[in-house]
Amino acid sequence: PPVDVGPSYHPHGVLMGFAVGMAAGVMFGTFSCIRVGMSDREQMEGVGKMMMQSGGMFGTFMSIGMDICCRDHLYGTYL
Template sequence: MPVTVGSYGQSQPSCFDRVKMGFMMGFAVGMAAGALFGTFSCVRIGMRGRELMGGVGKTMMQSGGTFGTFMAIGMGIRC
């Protein structure tokens, strides 16, 4: 459903704004998934303490970046 223009001069977000929002949403979802899967895989192989935090953080950043990139591409296609 298209966004209507309000009586106060509000306009639709630009294509770049939509791509940014898609990346941020995808990054947030990817971080959450990375936290779950990263914690499980790091604990399974026996990591503890600082090593565990580093491994989970790395997994969260990788999955967030990957999913955010794909969401940004999807939003760019929709523009």
């Protein structure tokens, strides 16, 4: 019989992963731009690009992990 999965928490996982990824992107982007020796405008573009890339990547992996975790918990199929 089908199992009632209830409310979906995936948007929360994506947003939380995106926020954590953006925070990591600020740190890594700033350090890499300073190390290379970019100008102020190039630093702003580089840090923004790094924030979006790392936020998107971490948000994607966080949502996949949350989906696997929720399905295991709901259906009782622990890996």
